[in-house]
Amino acid sequence: MSVAPPLLAVEGLTKSYGGIHAVRGVSFSLRAGEILALIGPNGAGKSTCFDMLNGQNKPDTGHVRLLDEEITGRKPREIWRLGGGRTFQITATFATMTVRENVQVALISHGKQLFNLFGSAPKFDRGEAGRLLELVGMGGYADRPCGELAYGDLKRLELAVALANQPKLLLMDEPTAGMAPRERVDLMRLTAQIAREKSIGVLFTEHDMDVVFEHADRIIVLNRGTLIAEGTPAEVRGNPQVQAVYLGEGLVYDARHREGASI
Amino acid sequence: MAFYVVQFLTGLASAASLFLVASGLSIIFGVTRIVNFAHGAFYMIGAYIAFTLTERLSGAFGFWGSIVLAAIAVALIGVLVEMVLLRRIYHAPELFQLLATFGLTLMVEDLVVLIWGPDDLVGRRAPGFRGAIDFFGQNIPSYDLFLIVLSPVVLGILWLLFQRTRWGVLVRAATQDRDMVAALGVNQKWLFTSVFAVGVFLAALGGALQIPRDAVHHAMDLRIIVEVFVVVVIGGLGSIVGAFVAAVLVSELNAFGILIFPKISIILVFLVMAVVLIVRPWGLFGKPEAPARKTPGLTVNPWRPLTSNERLMALAALVVAATLPLFAGNYALTVGSEIAIFVIFAVSLHFLMSVGGLASFGHAAYFGLGAYGVAFLAKMAGLPMIVCLLLGPLLGCMGAAVFGFFAVQLSGVYFAMLTLAFAQIVWSIAFQWVSVTGGDNGILGVWPERWAASPSHFYWLALGVAALVTVALRAMVFSPFGYALRATRDSLLRTEAIGINAKRIQWTAFVIAGTTAGIGGALFAYLKGSVFPDNLGISLSVDALVMVLLGGVETVSGAVIGAIVYKALNIWLVSQTDLSKLVLGGFIVLIVVVFPKGIVGMLEMLAQRRRKASPPGSPLLAKPIESAE
Secondary structure, eight states: OOSSOOSEEEEEEEEEETTEEEEEEEEEEEOTTOEEEEEOSTTSSHHHHHHHHTTSSOOSEEEEEETTEEOTTOOHHHHHHTTEEEEOSSOOOOTTSBHHHHHHHHHHHHTTOTTOSSSOSTTTTHHHHHHHHHHTTOGGGTTSBGGGOOHHHHHHHHHHHHTTTOOSEEEEESTTTTOOHHHHHHHHHHHHHHHHHHTOEEEEEOSOHHHHHHHOSEEEEEETTEEEEEEOHHHHHHOHHHHHHHHOTTOOOOHHHHHHHHO | OHHHHHHHHHHHHHHHHHHHHHHHHHHHHHHHOOOOTTHHHHHHHHHHHHHHHHHHSOHHHHHHHHHHHHHHHHHHHHHHHIIIIIHHHTTSOHHHHHHHHHHHHHHHHHHHHHHHOSSOBOOOOOTTOOSEEEETTEEEEHHHHHHHHHHHHHHHHHHHHHHHSHHHHHHHHHHHHHHHHHHTTOOHHHHHHHHHHHHHHHHHHHHHTTTTTSOBOTTHHHHHHHHHHHHHHHHOTTOHHHHHHHHHHHHHHHHHHHHHOGGGHHHHHHHHHHHHHHHSTTOSSOOOOOOOOOOTTOOOOOBOOOOHHHHHHHHHHHHHHHTHHHHOOHHHHHHHHHHHHHHHHHHHHHIIIIISOOOOSOTHHHHHHHHHHHHIIIIIIOOOHHHHHHHTHHHHHHHHHHHHHHHTTSOHHHHHHHHHHHHHHHHHHHHHOHHHHOGGGOEEOOOOOHHHHSHHHHHHHHHHHHHHHHHHHHHHHTSHHHHHHHHHHHOHHHHHHTTOOHHHHHHHHHHHHHHHHHHHHHHHHHHHTEEOGGGGSHHHHHHHHHHHHHHOTTSSSHHHHHHHHHHHHHHHHHHHOTTHHHHHHHHHHHHHHHOTTHHHHHHHHHHHHHHHHSOOSSGGGSSOOOOBO
């Protein structure tokens, strides 16, 4: 057991809507530099759970701690100030501003210059903005209007924006949704590489199992609001409960039986 | 007791017309997302046509037939307007539709005077409802009872129409998600046209039914449109039941407000609206609006600061403007001063509306507060002019701080409506608090001191302040604060996710814009030598919107050009023709249809096309980045 507290500690998170228990007593933790996937079938409570971590939603009971700081029910902007960056399932960017300006807004916020009325924003931290864009491979797009970008590029821009305050935690809601297979692999590789280099903990939800099993260090599985499995990709893959949830009981596809039968 | 009952019934009768017009506006907004400013104009035309028809056609059938015929005729005019004008601008920035319908309203105001003359017309009594009924010694006109019965009947018919017919189902579906309805193969064009026709029919019917109660006159459009805005906002945009309840509520507030708070009766309604918007921003019966789909392929040119060449050109233009006193007469200089002041007013709204994405419909409140601030300081405290000019705008600043705090909690149409309500509250205070503001008579004798008294000196003062204000606000657009403000306009979700307190940014922008408008108002008080409630009235707020939209809402310098063109044209037209509103309205409509991006936006587009047409000069600049000047 390590002495240092985990980067993110989630304890007994619960949320109900009327009689529906969307999330029931979910607990897990995340270390710095670790990539954790949150998966589960539709309606499992992933989004509810995710929104309670980033401040969009308040849990009924339970705690979320970021570096031992209680962030349960805090506003998204407060969580960002404590080092929690995020990307959205449907990208949220500043469509009428250029790619560089998008990153500069985040840098201005990080530098607490939001109420600076007479400084020059185009010159603000231009170098750092350029570096962040290079990091995600968007260096050549800096002056393009953001509204013109292809979807995959928007996702990469979001990543650059999320990295602007040197976050310790990165929350990514379905980071590869709506992308081509090739782009998915690229984006997740990039994310994993940055996370390891900068020792950022990454929590992401995802439907694409190829992405999950290839890039996650650890996986947690939700079903009907409760945590049913946790472990390495190999452990989760072999977990009969997980297989049952995803494929239904009695229909588990096992290649060996099939081979045996055909001989 | 009987007196109160009668008062209550009078309120209910007034609610009838209000409900008809408001439900029409609500239905149109629900489906087309157009806030139809011309709705009051349709109401007025309905009344005028009904007046003419009832004079010509005799008998009971003639009267009632005329009412229905008038409504149908106006509905046909509505169809024509929708097909010729609105269809062209459904995809324009949303406020452009408001601008176009405002242009229509201006045109109609002159047209009715042209056709029916400027005098009030008193119509016939309704056959069968000429008398009054005695109620414990109080008289109730029987026509009022007819109206009281009529509105629930209309509500019932509308309910059946929307619940029981295929057309009604389509309208309700389109109100929720019109793109989806279009994707399901419904001919959106005709759906929109028919909805518009029904909405206009209701407005015209409301107008026609008023003739036995009220005289028909050419200013009835503005009076009703403001009340109708209040009704649909309280009831919830898109909700017919809401329109009904709110129409009754507003009418009763008017009926009893006069008795209970004669001093603040006008404020009462707007106060209720403000409270409703703050507690339930989507109205009593409305639903919170789902986030609108972003228009794909948003083609906004990125903004950039002026290059040094452009700065020189702007400076040259300023120098040329400063030489005006060398060759122009006093009248031209006064006009020049007024234009300079309106440049200040327009850039202040531009900052809030274009940079911050918050279109205020009540920006004149802060302009007028600045003017009143100066008047109070000069007349009551007797302070020197320079001190008045510096401190007067603070009244605008304080007003903006208080109202802005509440207003920025909302966005979009609701923000616009709440700012309108606040402006009306301020107007009512100026109008009704006679002991302090002089009421309708205003405050007279606010003249500049000797150093600024001559037209040329005052012109230089106004021009200098306008230049300073424009440069300062422009600098703010490209300051870190300006970037943050634009960010809140583009995506609230993202700004919150990167640690920005969006509401506080927007509030600050509101205060900056209000204070700047106050500076314009302060100068205006000295220019005119007097201050009147009109200085914070709706028509002035609309002027500001028109100036910004005319110049180009998506551009940085549009407001300056828009203010100069609009104000110059306005003053020139008033001096040239009696039909200035008709010409101006026609001009606005033309601009909206032909140059939907505004004057500056159009110039940018032309410059862009030229650049694209010419072959790239250098391979390094193969794809020039377009920007907005």
